[in-house]
Amino acid sequence: MFKKSLYLLTVLCSFALPVAAENQSGAFTLSPMFGGHVFEGNQSLDDSKFWSIGLGYNLTESWALEAVYSKTNADSEDPSTTDTKVKTLHLDTLYHFNPQGKLVPYLVAGIGGIYSDPDSGAQKEHFLFNYGAGLKYFILDDLIALRADVRHLVDFPEPDNNLQYSAGLLFQLGKPAPKPEPVKAEPVQPKPEPVPAPAPLDSDGDGVIDDLDRCPNTPAGVSVNMNGCPLDSDGDGVYDYLDKCPNTPAGVSVDTNGCPTVLTLRINFGHDSSTVGSEYDDEIAKAAQCINEYPGNIVYIDGHTDGSGAAEYNQKLSVQRAKAVVKRLIDKFNIAEERMTARGFGEDKPVASNKSADGRALNRRVEVACGAK
Helix, strand or coil: CHHHHHHHHHHHHCCCCCCCCCCCCCCEEEEEEEEEEEECHHHCECCEEEEEEEEEEECCCCEEEEEEEEEEEECECCCCCCCEEEEEEEEEEEEECCCCCCEEEEEEEEEEEEEEEECCCCCEEEEEEEEEEEEEEEEECCCEEEEEEEEEEEEECCCEEEEEEEEEEEEEECCCCCCCCCCCCCCCCCCCCCCCCCCCCCCCCCCCCHHHCCCCCCCCCCCECCCCCECCCCCCCCCHHHCCCCCCCCCCCECCCCCECCCCCCCCCCCCCCCCCHHHHHHHHHHHHHHHHCCCCCEEEEEECCCCCCHHHHHHHHHHHHHHHHHHHHHHHCCCHHHEEEEECCCCCCCCCCCCHHHHHHHCEEEEEECCC
């Protein structure tokens, strides 16, 4: 076994070639490794796979310390022994050759303990001495390297000889920051004359610069607030310069002109009748919805007649028709009576000719204005 160890060490060292600098002084290292564990014949254990993890610190570019833990699950070689878990823990000193290169060979030696835990029988704890050699080949600047090494393990007091060969990765962490390059004194140059900063832009000329203007392209002459947006004095969502109905009460629904919403519902009555049948409930429901959604609205229920009969009688009949719709809104849709005002216009506002039966039918109606007037 000793000859095999020396042979593997010689092969590893033969790859040392000078290239570019990688091993960093003051850096920590982390090395997960995987490989084979060869047992001496008298231990009656099969050669097995093992894994290890090493945590190190580079004292200089050449010298480093590393603590290594390894674990091997070894199968028995014959019935005289049982399967055994073998663990090692040791502190090693490493000396690196060619630390300024990508390919960095090293020698290693250290002491620690080896712990054998058979499936049956007593555990053993022995003093361990190990030595060997390896290679690091940096593949990502000075951060990550491929690593391979071989170790001769000697435990006492027997002594027993073991061989471990492994490969894995090395991560180089926390290296100190490079020293700053000396600053070369530059010849003093005359300071250029300061260039005045350009005046902030106000593209729409409303007095608010573009960087702060939330409403660009405001028309010329329109009064704006501190954000550059046109004023909306009555808070109805329509700018003052577009609002055709300023000072709309709060809570009143408005159209695009800022005027209260007018919802016109036509309810046609029979000749000389003020009866509102249930067939008009769908129409009246639209008025009820508007009244409920906008509590600030003033609602007018306006009755109309055709031109048949005396004007004084038609005026009374139109009021009766308006009140019939108000009653339907109260009874059917639970609208408060004080929200509504019934008005009659008699035959004064026809929407069609009273000369035809169809025209007269259209004039016998009630219009519901769902909005302030």
